[in-house]
Every structure is written in C-alpha cells, then in structure tokens.
Amino acid sequence: MSKVVIIGGSGHVGTYLVPRLVEAGHQVVNVARGHKQPYRPHAAWKQVETVILDRDAAEHEQRFGSAIAALEADVVIDMISFVLPRTQHLVEALRGRIQHFIHCGTIWVYGHNATVPATEDQPLNPFGEYGTQKAAMETWLLGEARRAGFPATVFRPGHIVGPGWDPLNPAGHFNSEVFSSIARGEPLVLPNFGLETVHHVHADDLARLVMAIIDNRSAAVGEAFNAVSPQALNLRGYAEAMYRWFGHEPQLRYLPFDQWQAMQSPDEAAATWEHIIRSPSHSMEKAKRLLGFVPRYSSLEAVQEAVSWLIANGRVASPQD
Template identity: 45%
Template structure:
C-alpha cells in the first residue's frame, strides 16, 4: 500500500513512518523539510521525501492536488488545524484515495464532567485549537456517513517522547518544576492537585494510526482516543517525579491567584489550559475495534522523555535520576 504521511517528521511521524515501512508499505513523507525526525531509524532510508509548505499551498488552493498527484492508497494527515484545510483535502481525495486519517486532539472536549470520557460524549470545546479540532472530526465523520471518502480521526492526549519537553506535573512546560522536584524543595500547586493530565507516548499514538490503517473497515467513519492506559493527577505525577530523584514530594496548595503571582503568565496560562480541562479519556473503543494496546503508562513515558532531556543537557536538575 502507498501511504502519504503529511507532517511525518514530527512527534508522531518519528515513530509512525518507520512502523509503516516495517509493515511493508511504500511511504512518502510530505513536510517543509526544515527538520529531521526526533529519533534515527534505518527505515527512513526507504522513505520518499516531498517538500511542501502546507500553509502556503492551502492558501494557494493547491495542496490537495499535491497530495492527490502522488496517487496514495491512504493519507495520514498529522498537521491539519482548520476545517477549511480539511475540507479542501477531502474534496480533492474523494473518489481517488481509499482512506484519510486525521490527527485530532482530546482538546476537542472542554472541561471534564465525567471520567472517563467516551468518544463524542465530552463537553463542548473552548479555545480556537479545540474548537477547530472538534469541527474537523465532525466534518470527517459526516463525510464518511454520507457515502464519501473513508475517514478516521484519532485523538491523542499530551504527546510525550524523547527529544522534547513533556507537559509536567503542573500542566505546563516550566523546566524549573523538574529542578524543584529533584532538589526536594516545596512545589507550589494550584488547588489540591486533583486535576488529571492524559499523556500518551508518541509511539503509542503511532500504533493507533498503524492499526487504523490495517483495520480500515473497522476504522472508517470512526473517531478514537489514543492515550495512555491511565491518567495521573497533579499530585500523583509530582510524587512519582520526586521519587525518580530519590526525593519525597513536598507540595504546597495555593490559590490560582497565588500560583499566577509566582510564575510567568505563559506558564500560568498553559497550566490553566491543561488543568481546567482535567481530562481522562477512554480507550475502550480503540481497544475493541482496532486492538490498540498502548505500551507506556504516563509516568514511564514522561520519565523516558525527562531522562533524554537530562542526558542531552536540555534541563538542569540538582540531583541525578536514581531510576
């Protein structure tokens, strides 16, 4: 099968593209050509690279033609962020391609009222990113239900892997959090730390896409959550992270106003965006229809990422990892 991966040099593609090559597929990666995959793999030598600026070609109305001209059997779109972009691609591939798979986000839902969230049963999204991702998923489902192109949307949580900073225990990317936990100093947390974070290793997301391609009939017209088997809350992740450095977690509950006063606006806003949602998503549908079996629990995935950052001098910590 000839498979086009749009944006295959990023987090998910780093693992998905080699998986597809190992499965015997002919793979073409469309990207801007400005970066390499996060992890080396010999399979990349068998991948055809096509350079294209998605944003510019969408503006020019030619990106769909660029993809269709490659005559793919399936297309995996990892970098679609607007309904207009999704519609343009669908209309160009309709009748010419067997399967379009889209990378969504669990932020297609808003703040959690029930856990776990089953596909399609979360609250209404907020924020441009979540609203757009939800609309794209709806468009794709309607397309297939109406007898058009076979589509599938997969919705990852907070993607983790070696080579980039993970969303940390406070729901943000503040590297000082890791220094604080490694030293045994007190970490100020907003509220009581009961809000959940739903991480997933990038390779487990890649597994989900590969399975959806393999089980096209079961996946067509469906949407799936692809997250870790469990989710951790703020205090649970902070406690685990402290133990990685041989420390006992020391946590101080503060109000959101106090938390904001002690950090940057960017870190505070990122924390609020993650923790106010407090999402825990079900993977039962993906398990049942696709055979999805994520290999990483969230803490194991984060530890792997953290170890890479420390080994490559990307973050400073006061004590070494003991695990």
C-alpha cells in the first residue's frame, strides 16, 4: 500500500476519503491549518498523522512545496489549491518524487455547456475568477502529464452534499430556510421558469471516485474526470420532489430573475445567479469506462440525507413544526 498525503483532508470530501484510505491499508497524512474535526467521527482517524501547516504563510515564504515533499508521499491529493501559481509551486517540489498527484478541480471549468450532459472532451469555457483559475490549473497539470510525464489526475466535483452542511437548495443558494419553508408547505418563488439545472454530488461518492483513481493509476494519469451524481436536477423538479418528500403538494410560483432577485438578499441572489447562469449537467460515462466507477447517490438522495441531518440537528423545520 501507499503513503498518501491529503492537503485539506478535514473538509467535506476528506471526512469520507480519509477513512476509506485507512481502511484500504494506506498510510495517511492529513495536512491542515488546524485541528478541525471531520464532519463524521470515524475510528480510522486515530491512525492518521496530522501535520499542521498554514498553506498561505508557507507559500508566501516559498516553503510549502518543500514541506510537502519532505513527507515522502507516494500519492499527494490536493483539495485546496485555487490559483495556478500555488499548483505550479507544489508540482515543482514534487516532480520526480511521487507516483501520483490528484487535483480537486470543479465543474465550473465548463462555464456554459454547448451540449448536455457535458463530457470531458468538450472544450473548457470558464468565466469568473474561480472557474477560470481552476481551468488554468487543470490545463497546466494535464499538459505536464502529457509533455513531461508528471503523474497528474484531475477530478471535477459538482455541488458537494453531505450531512453536516447546507446543500445547494431548490432556489439555487444555500439558505436552509428554503427547506424549512418547503417542510411547512409554504409557497416558494423560483427565478424564471425554474428550468435551469444544478448538479450535486455526495461527498462519499467523491471519496469513492478518488479511491478508483488511485486504484486505476495507469488509466487515470493525464485524465480529467467529472465528479457528479448520475443526473442533474432543474430547480422546478428539485423543488417539487422536496415538497413531496415532506408530504406536501408543490406550491411554486415563478418570476423573471430581475424581479425575483429583488425579493432576496444580495448574497443569495448572487449565489443563485452564479449557479443558474452555468446550469451544470455532466456525464459520468468516462469514469465508468476508464475506472469502473458509478456514483451510488442520486442528487435527491444526497440532498435528502443532508436535509435529514439538518432536521435532526434543529437547523431545518420538521414537517410537524
């Protein structure tokens, strides 16, 4: 088995990935800024070495890459790089010293999809700082894999969902009060006709995909993989399903976006716009073909598990409230 260093392993994906790595027999090192607890307790964490390292400070001092290289990993998984120079700095320190480098990208590298579900061979068309930077990183990494043999793989998560945090809701933002309103059977107003799409993925399916990437290194190196549920949801279908899950008939109204956003907080309106302007819908066929990977959770199953946790922890109203 391998020594695996995961940078940012205490977050959503790491909560599921780290125990899977330990159970598979890997030696695991979690590099984190502090002693943050994972979202779900698991006995496997007792076998994990934690290295406290402030990435921002270490990169400013040009010592982050050497600090990671000094851990002498076989596999490095980078969950938290958001600008190209950070990735380049790390790769130069690791070049020739690791067997596999796995980078967490995003489906936002696609920008506007010309056809759906979008496949990995479609050209990238990002806009906005986040998507543009992530596209630059994965383009550079995969170029290094082709030109210089650097063993890089990229996975592109959708809207990550799991117990312990607020999922992207049917209004296209993250205010959990939307679920409480649906639970009470109250009306919900959606932008436009509610036909724009969102594409969730359960954090454990992301963990399973990373495991498949590690287990199928020869097929994965030099490749990018979508990382989403089997199907996207449009806002209307998502809302209708959640009303019925709570035992109500849907109570939906629609307004043009300009009118709708005037009824929202600026942050929530901006979050919705960022999601629906992209309307992600992506194919998982490549991961199935090359890695034998199939997601276990549908978008609704992933969301409903997360909302059940919110209800149990008093953060979303139950239908009886």
